[in-house]
């Protein structure tokens with residue numbers, strides 16, 4: 001596995017690869033890798049038939065709010081390098097913040113409206129940070145395919161909008177959520193949870209399973225489903241609900257009657273740790 005730090009070196013490397021006809025897959029991450037991240041690399045290799053898989057690790061300061069966990073976000077480059085290599089990643093791109101955001105930089109990329117829905121209510125500048133960094137990474141890496149997890153479904157739909165709106169020549173693909181054996185969606189932030197918080201956090205996947213079952217039994221009213229989900233989560237004394245919502249995948253606006261495709265998404269705080277999870281029906 002090759003390690004590249006400089007954006008220009010990354011760009012030159014990919015251009016040389018592409019000249020030899022290679023199909024390039026790209027997996028952007030913030031590191032502290034787990035099986036959710038490595039599943040994206042496998043997806044590029046197998047389903048998307050990429051010849052080379054490039055993974056970036058960059059804890060993007062722009063997507064953290066002033067009171068959020070940028071400083072204490074978990075980082076472990078030695079561990080990540082070993083996991084990425086075992087997962088078959090060919091190139092690890094690890095730029096510095098100063099290379100990604102030189103002091104003179106003034107440009108941001110924002111997808112309007114969709115960035116203010118769901119997580120955007122409590123994290124108003126988060127998705128502008130995400131779209132800005134992903135636009136930059138796509139320009140630097142210039143992949144044929146970029147893989148993202150359904151875990152961050154809102155992020156995926158916003159990025160799809162951005163790529164379409166800006167005519168970016170890349171195909172985005174979404175990989176299913178990888179979960180722990182007990183149902184908790186894998187996340188780098190799960191290390192923040194203490195034993196009791198982690199136990200109570202299982203209410204999130206339970207609430208989503210319940211929603212799925214209600215829909216299979218014919219329930220079509222979002223309000224009824226949201227109420228049941230909320231009741232399940234509220235049974236946990238440490239849970240503080242940010243939102244439980246059922247929205248259209250196209251524009252992330254609430255839907256009146258369940259019809260495909262709909263995103264059922266939630267964000268809940270356990271102590272200081274904010275967890276998200278979702279299903280798409």
Ligand code: AMP
Pocket residue numbers: 028029030031035036037039040147148149150151152175176177178179185186187188
């Ligand atoms: P992050 O490092 O948290 O920014 O995530 C990098 C990529 O991995 C994003 O596309 C996430 O959606 C994806 N990802 C994170 N957790 C999971 C998971 N449990 N299952 C599938 N994909 C995930």
